[in-house]
Amino acid sequence: MAGPLLDQLPAPLRPPVEAHWRAFAEAAGSERLQRLAQLPTLFWEQLTRVWAGSDYVAEQCSRRPDMLEALAPRLQSARTEAQGYAQALASQLADAEDDAQLQRQLRLFRHQEMVRIIWRDLTRLAEMEETTADLSDLADACIDQALTWLYERACAQWGTPYSRPRGNSPAKPQQLVVVGMGKLGARELNLSSDIDLIFSFPSMGETQGGRRCLDNQSFFNKLGQKLIQALDAQTAEGFVFRVDMRLRPYGESGILAPCFAAMEEYYQDQGRDWERYAMIKARVVAGDQSAGAELMSALRPFVYRRYLDYSAFDSLREMKAMINREIRRRNLHGNVKLGPGGIREVEFIAQAFQLIRGGRDNRLQQRELKQILALLPDAVGMPQGAADELYAAYRFLRDSEHAVQAVADQQTQELPRSEPARLRLAYSMGFDDWEAFLTCLDHHRSRVRAQFAEVIAPADAEQAKPREEEEWALLWTAKLEPNEAEEQLARAGHEDPEEAWRLINNLRNSRRVKMMQPIGRDRLDRLMPLLLNATAQVEAPTRTLARVLQLIEAVLRRSAYLVLLWENPGALAQLVKLCSASPWFAEQLAHQPILLDELIDVRTLYSPPDKAALEHELRQKLLRIPEEDTEQLMEALRYFKNAHVLRVAAAEISGALPLMKVSDYLTYIAEVVLNGALDIAWKLLTDKHGLPQKALGVPCDRDFIIVGYGKLGGIELSYGSDLDLVFIHDGGPGLATDGRKPVDNQVFFTRLGQRIIHLLNTRTPSGQLYEVDMRLRPSGNSGLLVSSLKAFEDYQFNEAWTWEHQALVRARVVAGGGALQDRFEAVRHNVLGQRRDPAELKQAVLEMRLKMREHLGTKGKSEGEDADFHLKQDAGGIVDIEFLVQYLTLAHAADHPGLLTYTDNIRILDAIEAAHLLCAKDAEQLREAYKAYRGLAHRLALQGDSSSVISQKAVKKLRQAVATTWRAVLES
The missing domain is CATH 1.20.120.330 (Nucleotidyltransferases  domain 2)
Known part of the structure; x- marks a missing residue:
């Protein structure tokens, strides 16, 4: 028998459901009740639950008993087509002849679909996500179909709005763009939401073809008013959706439908923070979708700032x-x-x-x-x-x-x-x-x-400031006399209180600070006591303060960075600690404040990822950027490189990474960046020209490698190292690419090399990726930018100088790969494994080394305990060790191919020792000296010293040991 199953309800909920059933039975009539009685028990179980939870659904069923019968087959399954609402509503509105009929049909349709949605929600046939998506789609359909109906009649009455012609561009018809905000924009509408809307239209102009002409502004204002009335007006059938227009520019006092230019001007000049928050969810819900996409793209920079906006x-x-x-x-x-x-x-x-x-x-x-x-x-x-x-x-x-x-x-x-x-x-x-x-x-x-x-710490939980911060606030705001301020700085441990007070005064009285907007100045005033307190906790506070204030001055115009430090005390502590240890660190952050974000999470700051993680991270970053947006791709590469180099430096400064690991990580970063640059350049060129060919009809499958020489090849990169690169391809001679705009293979690979260098060398707002040196390619600067492997091999066997073979000892493929990498390795082994005349080889190595010492060694004091010592170029230094390794490799690789397995000096020295070309003691002394020199070079770099010159007193024994081995091997 038809009727609710009251026994399943708690007793207090039964009487209202019984009353609803009586009202429905009376309205439905016996014939309809008999048909409904044929529905399965599940339907009546659900009806009981829904009517117990929703008087609204029960009342709608009583008002329109036919609706419940019609809906019954649709209640058990989800809507499968996003356009279903729009198509069904368009059919219902087709016969509407006036505004009253439009409003009636909209409301009847809304009630019917709301009953279905609430039914499925209360019976948990639909999860929350389905309910909110259905409600949002319903609202979209009602807005768009009502707008379509009204627009057609408005055009018939006032003419079709057109843009003004510009130059050779003819006038174009205009349509309203309806932007949904809040929950509607996010497709998260609730069961009885208001809908927050903004109206706009592309450009000013006039209507054409109507009984009277209107300017576009008037036309769309009138159309917008009619749309609001169609949806919001309370009639005998209720309303469709309550419409809220207060989020438009200037709120209730603003124009109902501003043009795109007015929208952009408002948000650029007057948009407030809460409007950024609201605009996150903005979505074009009705009208001209194509024009709406242009508007949303234009407004995106208002919402999402390029920098970290704390x-x-x-x-x-x-x-x-x-x-x-x-x-x-x-x-x-x-x-x-x-x-x-x-x-x-x-x-x-x-x-x-x-x-x-x-x-x-x-x-x-x-x-x-x-x-x-x-x-x-x-x-x-x-x-x-x-x-x-x-x-x-x-x-x-x-x-x-x-x-x-x-x-x-x-x-x-x-x-x-x-x-x-x-x-x-x-x-x-x-x-x-x-x-x-x-x-x-x-x-x-x-x-x-x-x-x-x-x-987000609660705004109304203002905590009392520690006493130290209160004291620093008094100092920063110049509430203390100069002598009192200097006494406070001295008590805090400043090594030069007078200089510290001068630095603070200079910042506070600087033109940049005086020109700050009130909100920026407030942020600075909140941060400075924290910063002054933090700098007092480290060694050499005055020196540290000078370094940190470089950064503060650099970010005054982007005070969101001040908020980042104020919001993240841990990041501020890390900043002060690392700047105290390294002026290089301070300079990097001053040049690129965006890297401050890396200081927030100590777990990642002091634990650089391995190469596989680096590759995955960069791949994901680049996938999220349009392939044609070269500028953004370049910025992503730079941020990736700079952020990870910063992490390596932090780990080295803190002692978390030993020297060899530091160089490993810096090399991994370079390799991953080079592979990223190669991917970008390859995609750009192949999209335009197609693939180069290896043989006729056989395309090159990325047959291009980047060979790293020097520190990169030897896995020994340091901070600020340039990259010695050689580009090699395997395209067929005399062939061309297979695309719509074919070019000769050599032209393609030359452009590929040029594009890679452009990606690496170009200075952008984030600086330069790497300085690239291509002079080690065949024939140096006069040679081709990119060589075929065959040409490279011929050059190495027939024309290369001894010093070029020395360089090849440390050469390896760092980007690209596959079969071409294996073939390059074979060429390298063959070239380096040749038998050489020992006397000629020794003479060539000595001559080159002496020439380098003359031109690049120290020119200052060279005698006594405190003599200047150039870590790299002076006798007994890094280059002597490298030349010893290269000489022994070239002299003995024919008999000891194991010397060619690795490209880094430490492991080559291991192989030299294993081959008994040096005794264990000499090999160990060279390894010890090499690591010590490189460690000193790293520390000098972190101290901002690029001279590589120290007092020889610190390394006198190491230098003597290297010089002794040098004489024994090369001067005997």
Whole structure:
């Protein structure tokens, strides 16, 4: 028999459902009831649950009994087609002849679909994500179909709006662009949401073909007003969606439908922080989608800044503080959206990271909260468990919100106060009683509150400043007399209090500081006491302060970086510690403040990733950038390289990485960057010209390698090292590429080499990737930029000088690979494994070494304990060790091929010792001296000293040992 199954309900919920059934039975009539009685028991179980949870659904069924019968077959399955709503509604509106009929059909359609959506939501046939997506699609369809209907009639009355012709560009018809904000924009609409809209149109002009001419502004204002009325007006059938237009430029006082140019001007000149927050979720929901995409692209820089924008925390705190005041004023603690631990706090956490990092990581430029939370562990290091907790809480809160709103189709997020209403909510959420529901709700809200407090400290929890910070604040704001200030600096341990006070005064009184906007000055004033306190905790505070203030001066115009340091005390502590140890570190950050972000997570700062992790990271970064956006690709390469070099330096300064590992990591970074540059250049050129050919009809499958020489080849890179490179290809002679714009193979590979050098050498706002030296290629600067392997082999056997074979000892493939790499290795072995005349070889090596000492060695004091010693070029230095290794390799590789296995000096020395070409003692002394010299060179680099000159007293014994071996091997 037809009817609700009351026995499945808690007793207090039965009477309202019985009343609903009586009203429905009377409206439906006996014939319809008999047909409904044939439906399975599952239908009546679901009807009972839905009517117990939603008076609105029950009332709609009574008002239109035919609707329930028509919906019954659709209730059990999800909507499969995104355009389903639009097509169904377009069919219903086809016969509407006036505005009244339009409004009636829109409302009837909305009620019908809302009944289906609520039914599926309360029976949990639909998960929360389906419910919000369905509601958003329904809203999109109602807005777009109403706009289409109204636009056609507006054009018939006033003419079609056209842009003004410009030069050779004719006038083009114009359509309204409707931007959905908030939950509608993110496709997260709830059961009784307002819809926040912004109207705009492409450009000014006039209408054509109507009974009277209007300017475009007037036309679209009128059209917008009609659209709002069609959706928002309360009629006998209710409303479609409540429309809120207050998010448009200038709010309620602004033009209803500004043109694109006015929109861009407003957000560029007057857009406020809360508007950035709102614009994150903006989406074109109706009208001209193509023009709308152009508008959203133009507004993206307003939302997502290229730099790390930690000022977002302040903005969100202010917004949260306003909400908290409203909660207290209106007693909204039971509000699942705005209350503590509510929906808004989850959204704030996600959107804080979007605003901060979205300009740098375009993965975060998404609207749906689910997608953002899933990205946070990888994108910002949030623990996976925390992200999972947040989303679980969000789903529970949204389900609760829907259950509250389903009751009467009212826009509310307040938990009910009466016992029957509380029981109904608990029942709709699947709990036996209110206490069980509330326990689960409080658990989720407490987890959200904890995460919110960790990410965005509460604005109204202003904590008292420690006494030290108060004292430094007095000093920074010049509340102390100069002698008092210097006494305070002396007590804090400054080695030169007078100089420290001068540095502080110079910054405070500088033109740059005086020209700062009030918000920037406030940020500086908040940071400086923290910074002054931090610098007092390290060795040589005055020297450290001078270094750190370089950075502060560099970021005054981008005060978001000041917020980054103020928001992250750990990052500030790392900054001060590392700048204290290395002026190089301070200079790098001053030139590229964007790298400050690397200081935040100590786990990654002092633990550089291995080569496989580096490759994966760069690959993911480049995949997220359009292939044709060369500028952004170059910036991504530079940030990747600079960030990881910074990590290596931090690890070396802290003692976490020994010398050999430092060089390994710096070399890995270079290799990964070179492979990235090769991939970019190859894709750009093959898209244009097609693939070069190895033989007729046989394309080259990336038959191109980059050979690294010198420090790169020897896996011994240091900070600031240039790259000695040689490019080799395996294309067939006389053949061309196979694309639409074919070019000769040699031309293709030359352009490929030029493009790679351009990617590496060009100075961008982030600086230069690497200085590239191509002089070791066959015939040097007069030779081809890129050689075939055959030409390289011929040159090495027939024309190369001894010093070029010495260089080849440390040569290896660092980018590209495959069969061509193996063939290069074979050529290298054959060239280096030749038998040579020992006397001629020794003479050539000696002559080259003496010439280098003359031109590159020290020119200053060279006698006595304190004599100057050039670590690389002076007798007994690095180059002597390298020449010894190269000489022994060239002299004996024919009999000892193991000498050619490796390209780094330490392992070649191991092979030399194993072949008994040096005794164990001499080999060990050379290894010890080589590592010590390189360690000193690294430390000099981190101290900003590129001279490589030290007092020989520190290495006198090592130098003597190297000189003794040199004489024994090469001068005997």
